Amino acid sequence: MEKFQRLTAKVAPLDRSNVDTDAIIPKQYLKSVKRTGFGPTLFDDWRYLDPGEPGMDHSQRRQNPDFVLNDPRYQGAQVLLARKNFGCGSSREHAVWALTDYGFRAVIAPSYADIFFSNSFKNGLLPLVLDEAIVDQLFNEVLAEPGYQLTVDLEAQTVETPSGERFSFQVDPFRRHCLLNGLDDIGLTLQHADDIRAYEQKRGAEAPWLFPA
């Protein structure tokens, strides 16, 4: 997994609440058996005017000029600013893969849906929670100032605006540690293989029906 430590980058403002995973990556693209290549179809239904199918050359499609990611001013954004309950809906990790493949490294919103939130950490995408009032302020600033950038510092747990204003955010220590160091949780868990076997022994004695031969 790619490490996340500190990032200074442009911000794209997606002014909607309850952005669902069907909107982030529509189902026709879930047929892929790969983890990569989802960037061009991120927010497909909003981003293009013509219907998209897997295997198309998406660069040839008609872009929706009103959609924020098509605005020349937000090209190269690596931070996505959104409203509450971002990533609700299905468990599809493709939603996170699409965001990272597009180039996003962090999302800022007042709240997230649980599965999306935990999927993000497993793919080096930092879902950062700030108060609704601060998110509102950031929306106003991004819209007012072309080229607006934020600095996200995971080590210090802060977000810094161009004027030097700093907001701190909370993040679970274990997840922070994994993200800072780019650690794979499977490897970490397998270090505890003996604990897993001991659990199976004990549980198998209490609830043998869960351990059929």
Added chain:
Amino acid sequence: MTGKTLYDKLWDAHVVRREDDDTALLYIDRHLVHEVTSPQAFEGLRLAGRQPWRTNTVLAVPDHNVPTTDRDRGIADPVSRIQVETLQDNVTSLGITFFPMSDVRQGIVHVIGPEQGATLPGMTVVCGDSHTSTHGAFGALSVGIGTSEVEHVLATQCLLQKKMKNMLVSVDGKVGPGVTAKDIVLAIIGEIGTAGGTGCAIEFGGEAIRDLSMEGRMTVCNMAIEAGARAGMVAVDQTTIDYVKDRPYAPRGEHWEQAVAAWRELKSDPDAKFDHVVHIDAAGIQPQVSWGTSPEMVAPIGGRVPDPALSGDAVKTRGMERALEYMGLQAGMPVTDIQVDKVFIGSCTNGRLEDIRAAAQVVKGRRVAENVKLAMVVPGSGLVKQQAEQEGLDKVFLEAGFEWRDPGCSMCLAMNADRLEPGERCASTSNRNFEGRQGLGGRTHLVSPAMAAAAAVAGHFVDVRDMN
């Protein structure tokens, strides 16, 4: 010491080790796998040279991409076909139990787990699918996971989890006649909102929940995720135990007796503490119809499409306006004036035998209205289909002008050929009315099976209670 909730009991019984105060490594008893969210997980295992920890806890089935007609001709769409074949190759090479498309036991993963007795009370159940919450109806801790977690569970039999908060949604008293489990859960989401359960495990309780069959409880828990909760659950009672008995994967003999004794403890203690408690009056619930593009946007059948201007919150007003525009509806119009083009009865929310029976009862002796272009019933599994046919329900639907299909997810998310065309409006028994969910530009109204059947017959939404 204060008592424990059902969730606390399930959590405690599965902790392998604690990572810190509220994160633990939890042991997983059942892992259900389907074709869409697993290929990258199997690939990850192979690339890392890892073996699955315990293959006999895994049950795999294709459901999202499978066609619902002409199965013997295989899958026409080559991309869908590759995904289903990839699943088959991945699981058969590892000796994992697999129900192929030709097997009568094939169906939607959340229908077949319980049907086979692969989902048992007291288990931890995971699947790379958010509607895994369904299995909580059995007094199990069941959560939807992402693909990285699918790989983690395959490799370690464990999931790294943060303990959620305890929330109780108690539906007090009895529902009126004609009000179903689907109406109950839509009314709950309408009340608490799509983020109302975020960070929580919801236990559904109260008389109206206890009165439900297992099918009804599964419908309610299925949509816990639409209320933002990763897990929904219902305490074990005699209804649970009677449902599980004699299912193919259920314990037998001495193990059965032992299991039942343990399962009877799977309920919250009377003095258990919940972080949040919501009470809902069952008698006040009417049949529900969703009008917008989020499952919290629901109205009772006797009501009207709400006016965004009256929401009292600017962000919410904008969301409602956008939803009305997408749905092509006017604020203030009666719900019964909404005409439908297609009707879909099926999905892991409402594709079980009881659902199909309820719809058939409404349809019997009637005809699908002229303006309805397509009305289809897609049973949740091959066994549901077989049983419905033994009861002659297929004939009831076919005579009324419905199509009777093969099992799968179908038009719940339109990954196969079944979908809405732009602008088409559908009465659907599924769980999500997001933009484009049933096809680009398609408009979904979530309802119960009986209400969907009534809309098919009337050509618009109508109170099913007025039809008998």
